[in-house]
Amino acid sequence: xxxxxxxxxxxxxxxxxxxxxxxxxxxxxxxxxxxxxxxxxxxxxxxxxxxxxxxxxxxxxxxxxxxxxxxxxxxxxxxxxxxxxxxxxxxxxxxxxxxxxxxxxxxxxxxxxxxxxxxxxxxxxxxxxxxxxxxxxxxxxxxxxxxxxxxxxxxxxxxxxxxxxxxxxxxxxxxxxxxxxxxxxxxxxxxxxxxxxxxxxxxxxxxxxxxxxxxxxxxxxxxxxxxxxxxxxxxxxxxxx
Amino acid sequence: xxxxxxxxxxxxxxxxxxxxxxxxxxxxxxxxxxxxxxxxxxxxxxxxxxxxxxxxxxxxxxxxxxxxxxxxxxxxxxxxxxxxxxxxxxxxxxxxxxxxxxxxxxxxxxxxxxxxxxxxxxxxxxxxxxxxxxxxxxxxxxxxxxxxxxxxxxxxxxxxxxxxxxxxxxxxxxxxxxxxxxxxxxxxxxxxxxxxxxxxxxxxxxxxxxxxxxxxxxxxxxxxxxxxxxxx
Numbered sequence: 001x002x003x004x005x006x007x008x009x010x011x012x013x014x015x016x017x018x019x020x021x022x023x024x025x026x027x028x029x030x031x032x033x034x035x036x037x038x039x040x041x042x043x044x045x046x047x048x049x050x051x052x053x054x055x056x057x058x059x060x061x062x063x064x065x066x067x068x069x070x071x072x073x074x075x076x077x078x079x080x081x082x083x084x085x086x087x088x089x090x091x092x093x094x095x096x097x098x099x100x101x102x103x104x105x106x107x108x109x110x111x112x113x114x115x116x117x118x119x120x121x122x123x124x125x126x127x128x129x130x131x132x133x134x135x136x137x138x139x140x141x142x143x144x145x146x147x148x149x150x151x152x153x154x155x156x157x158x159x160x161x162x163x164x165x166x167x168x169x170x171x172x173x174x175x176x177x178x179x180x181x182x183x184x185x186x187x188x189x190x191x192x193x194x195x196x197x198x199x200x201x202x203x204x205x206x207x208x209x210x211x212x213x214x215x216x217x218x219x220x221x222x223x224x225x226x227x228x229x230x231x232x233x234x235x236x237x238x239x240x241x
Numbered sequence: 242x243x244x245x246x247x248x249x250x251x252x253x254x255x256x257x258x259x260x261x262x263x264x265x266x267x268x269x270x271x272x273x274x275x276x277x278x279x280x281x282x283x284x285x286x287x288x289x290x291x292x293x294x295x296x297x298x299x300x301x302x303x304x305x306x307x308x309x310x311x312x313x314x315x316x317x318x319x320x321x322x323x324x325x326x327x328x329x330x331x332x333x334x335x336x337x338x339x340x341x342x343x344x345x346x347x348x349x350x351x352x353x354x355x356x357x358x359x360x361x362x363x364x365x366x367x368x369x370x371x372x373x374x375x376x377x378x379x380x381x382x383x384x385x386x387x388x389x390x391x392x393x394x395x396x397x398x399x400x401x402x403x404x405x406x407x408x409x410x411x412x413x414x415x416x417x418x419x420x421x422x423x424x425x426x427x428x429x430x431x432x433x434x435x436x437x438x439x440x441x442x443x444x445x446x447x448x449x450x451x452x453x454x455x456x457x458x459x460x461x462x463x464x465x466x467x468x469x470x471x472x473x
Contacts, residue, residue: 164392171385175375185372188364189392192399199406215406223399230395234388237309 021116024109028117032091033124042090046129050083054137068141073201076137077157077194080130084161085186087125089179091118092169105239115235119166126158149204149213156220157197160227164189167231170238196220249452256442256449263289263442271435274426281426283341285436289443291334291359296447297327298366302394305387317383318458319451320390321373324366326450330443335359354404361400365393379465 019027036042057063057075095101095118104114134154138145165186172181200216267285274281304320307313338356339349350356369389376382428436 164396167388167392171372171388174381174385175372176377177371177375181372181375184368185389188361188368189396191361192396192403195400195403219399219403219406226395226399227392230392234309234391237384237388240384 019109021110021113024113025116025120028104028114029120029124032118032121035094036121036125042087042125043128045090046083046087046125047132049086050079050129050133051136053079053082054133054140063141065142068143069205070202072137072141072143072145072205073198076133076201077198079133080126080154080158081161081187081190081194083129084122084126084158084165085183087129088122088162088165088169088186089172089182091122091125092166092173093179096173101239111236111239112232114239115166115170115231118170119162119231122166123158123162126162127155130154130158143205145205147204150201153197153200153204153217153220156217156224157193160193160220160224161190163224163227163231167235167238170235174238192219192223196223245456249449249456252445252449252452256446259442259445263439266435266438270431272429272431274432277345277426280341280344283337285439286443287334287337287341288436289439290330290337292440293443293447294327294331294334296444297323297330297451298362298394298397301327301390305390305394308383308387309391314379314383314462317386318455318462320386322451322454322458324369324390326447326454328363328366328370330447331359331363335363354401357404358397358401362393362397365397369393379462 054075057071057078061067061071061075063071063075092101095104105111134145137143165182168185168189169182172178172185175181196216196219200213200220203213203216263285267282271282271285273279301320301323304316304323308316308320335356338359342351343349369386372389373382373386376385
């Protein structure tokens with residue numbers, strides 16, 4: 001090894017410096033974002049799907065002004081949850097399809113960085129969809145959804161949803177039934193997120209006092225902490241070959 | 242193929258005797274409840290089934306952790322056995338609960354925290370079985386199963402807490418219940434004895450069935466290995 005040309009950088013005696021967890025995570029996030037910026041496959045599919053779900057709810061629930069207020073939180077979260085599975089599936093399937101995941105796994109980096117990178121990418125896509133759906137919904141149904149509390153709940157809820165969803169998507173792409181399996185695995189596990197998020201969102205929209213919202217808010221926080229930690233601990237077992 | 246161990250044979254007989262005895266005790270020894278009447282007798286088997294179901298799901302969670310830590314396939318065999326059996330026991334608990342709820346709550350089903358959690362619990366573990374059936378490699382099947390069973394083990398209590406924030410009408414007979422629970426009662430000594438006896442009978446029943454299912458799992462593993470050997 002001593003006859004390596006000096007121009008190759010680090011001296012051969014030193015082992016390759018491992019990039020930190022944060023840098024690797026950001027590199028994977030950046031890869032996902034730039035791939036999406038070029039193709040716009042995922043975001044456009046998620047967005048159109050989300051708008052279709054709202055359209056279906058419009059007819060299914062007959063969203064008259066009198067009942068709009070009560071069901072808005074539920075309609076929003078159902079939309080996010082359905083559109084979310086689309087994104088989660090696609091983002092993992094594109095890794096699996098052309099063997100990109102194997103390439104990522106071969107990289108000499110901490111594997112939790114792969115998890116965090118993918119999760120942050122999925123979270124970014126969720127946020128983009130939510131940022132478009134909220135104003136569109138406000139205009140279509142003449143409701144003011146610009147509420148700091150609601151935005152906070154949407155962020156917390158999305159974190160919990162994506163934390164579990166990314167882990168399960170990594171599992172479901174490696175099964176025979178693939179994308180069919182993800183919603184079946186994911187929805188029963190994220191029930192606490194969906195219930196708390198719907199209740200807290202509805203409470204914020206109704207302008208209820210903080211005392212009524214706090215339990216739901218705390219539940220979301222607890223769920224996020226537990227499941228980010230657990231996903232971080234078990235992700236190695238999901239991608240191990 | 243090794244034959245059925247003698248201890249298991251004895252356990253089979255003990256289980257059968259205990260279950261028959263428990264049924265007899267429930268119908269002939271336990272006193273009739275003053276307000277609800279005979280339908281209250283469902284309670285003894287309802288709680289025993291739910292208890293055994295919870296026991297199995299908890300055991301499966303522990304087995305999942307043990308499998309991920311050691312990688313020993315024997316934990317995986319116990320894990321899937323516990324989940325399968327508990328699904329059936331828990332379903333029985335839901336059905337017996339419905340039978341009781343029809344006259345007492347005047348409805349088969351209500352979206353009460355415990356009932357909702359029970360339904361979601363069944364869905365979680367049904368998803369677990371679907372996940373396993375979609376994977377061909379036994380090693381990966383075990384790994385993914387363990388991960389999912391741990392996730393379910395954590396999420397189900399959270400689901401219960403979340404829904405409990407809404408409200409409950411389910412009676413809590415053991416321990417203190419909610420103020421607006423409907424259909425609660427306090428147990429007389431004879432009722433308590435019956436209750437504890439049926440808990441014991443069903444726990445033994447559970448161990449017996451689990452043992453059978455674990456043996457079946459081991460045989461399955463052996464068949465899988467033999468098939469691989471033949472294919473080579």
